[in-house]
Amino acid sequence: MESASEMVAFPLLPTPIESNYRACTIPYRFPSDNPRKPTPTELSWIDLFLNSIPSFKKRAESDPTVPDAPIKADKFAQRYAEILEDFKKDPESHGGPPDCIVVEENAKAISLFADVVLLNDSIEDGGKRLESLVRGIFAGNIFDLGSAQQN
Incomplete structure (x- = not known):
């Protein structure tokens, strides 16, 4: 039975989810896709991850429990960006398509x-x-909700 109550935003979200998140049920890779060529959807995800690197790095730099956190955060950011760029060139470059x-x-x-x-x-x-x-x-969905948004 559907409620007649007014819909309200979930209070723990900073903004209503529908303003910046759209659920997608479309597979990002089909068996017929060339495994060595990224699909447009994969490229969108890779770009989203690339755009998230600064926030990941900032969080890692500020971790007081990790010795040399800023140095390690910088190495992570560089290496992660390299891996993502490799995926753009060849999705199988690091052990196979990301769907594994x-x-x-x-x-x-x-x-x-x-x-x-x-x-x-x-x-x-x-x-x-x-x-x-x-x-x-x-x-x-925490990662999706907290990832960098693409414009």
Whole structure:
């Protein structure tokens, strides 16, 4: 049953999600695609990651628990940019198309699913259970929500 209540923005997001995020269910690579040539969607993701490097570097530089954090952050930024540029030239340049990472992440996530369901089922307060579920849903998209935006 659909609620007649007015829709409101999720309060933990700095801006309403629909203003800067569009979900996409289109696969970024098809079996018929040339594995040595990036698809337009892959190029968009690579550019998004490249645009995120300054914020990753800044966060890493400020880590007080890492000796020589600024030096290590700089090395990371340089190496990560090189790898991403390599992917632009040849998606298989570092062990194969990036979708192999997604397959591995999905396998890990699926192995944890039953425990997560049991954990949420054990929360007796309905509001807290709902909050836990929503936080869990957004946890899967934290990177997307925090990545550099392309214009």
